[in-house]
Amino acid sequence: MIDVIVxxxxxxxxxxxxxxxxLMTRLPxxxxxxxxxxxxxxxxxxxxxxxxxxEGIVRLRAAAFDPSRLRFPQGGKPSVEGxxxxxxxxxxxxxxxxxxxxxxxxxxxxDVGALGRSRPELERWTAVEASLKAFGAGLRRSTEVxxxxxxxxxxxxxxxxxxxxVTLGADCIATLATHEPVGRVEVVRxxxxxxxxxxGGKLAEGVGTPMQPRR
Numbered sequence: 292m293i294d295v296i297v298x299x300x301x302x303x304x305x306x307x308x309x310x311x312x313x314l315m316t317r318l319p320x321x322x323x324x325x326x327x328x329x330x331x332x333x334x335x336x337x338x339x340x341x342x343x344x345x346e347g348i349v350r351l352r353a354a355a356f357d358p359s360r361l362r363f364p365q366g367g368k369p370s371v372e373g374x375x376x377x378x379x380x381x382x383x384x385x386x387x388x389x390x391x392x393x394x395x396x397x398x399x400x401x402d403v404g405a406l407g408r409s410r411p412e413l414e415r416w417t418a419v420e421a422s423l424k425a426f427g428a429g430l431r432r433s434t435e436v437x438x439x440x441x442x443x444x445x446x447x448x449x450x451x452x453x454x455x456x457v458t459l460g461a462d463c464i465a466t467l468a469t470h471e472p473v474g475r476v477e478v479v480r481x482x483x484x485x486x487x488x489x490x491g492g493k494l495a496e497g498v499g500t501p502m503q504p505r506r
Contacts, residue, residue, distance in 0.1 A: 293351070293476075294391060295391045296347055296478075296479060297398065297457055297459070298388050299386065299387035299465075300339070300386055300387075300480065300482070301384060302336055302381070303335075306335045307342070310345075311338045314338050314341050314342065314345075315327075317359050318341075318359070318361065319361060322361065339386050340379040341358065342482075343388040344371075346482055347377070348371075351390050352375065366429065375392045376390065376391050376392070376395045377390045378396050378421075379398070380399050380424075381400070382400050382402045383402050383405065384402055384463075385402070385459065387459060389457075389467055391473070394469050394470040394471040395425055396469045396470070397423065397424025397467070397468040398457075398465065399417040399420035400459065400463055400464065401416065401417055401464050403462050414442070414466070415438065417466035418442050420433070421454065421467060422438075422452050425469065426450060426452065428447065435448065438454075443455070445468065452470055454468050455469075
């Protein structure tokens with residue numbers, strides 16, 4: 292049984308227009324307006340992340356993704372009404388999403404050499420940011436995160452998350468944080484929205500169809 296599935300894909304300069312349009316038209320109104328104000332590259336990157344989320348829900352639940360069930364609380368963690376739990380992360384060259392029906396989680400990825408930082412520095416930073424995402428806390432609380440010496444767990448304000456590195460590629464550093472210990476984590480190279488029009492079109496067919504109730 293899979294506890295967590297992580298999908299990742301290279302960020303394309305331009306995603307699949309059909310899927311991105313399907314996502315945009317079905318997103319909650321406030322989120323759609325917020326994305327419309329972004330520059331095209333940033334908007335496409337966000338939509339490519341949602342495209343991976345759609346693919347992940349199909350893989351995890353064999354159910355279509357209904358973007359209207361997304362919730363984006365101000366200052367809080369995005370969620371899908373009825374689940375699953377998810378976390379999306381972007382680097383300059385990659386997008387990834389982690390999903391689980393078991394527990395809340397957080398995912399952070401960074402490109403090797405990002406911001407001139409060494410690998411150990413990036414490994415530590417992804418552990419901190421993944422923990423913050425799992426807690427639903429903002430970056431302003433990064434100094435409150437206490438990592439264990441072996442970086443297998445983190446604590447903030449008395450709450451604990453479990454940490455584990457995730458291998459996505461030689462050029463990427465990624466850390467997964469979960470509220471519970473998890474067993475099997477499946478890593479999948481996703482179709483994304485920019486890899487091929489055929490893949491994007493296939494995913495677009497399921498976008499907007501109500502998801503099956505959570506069991």
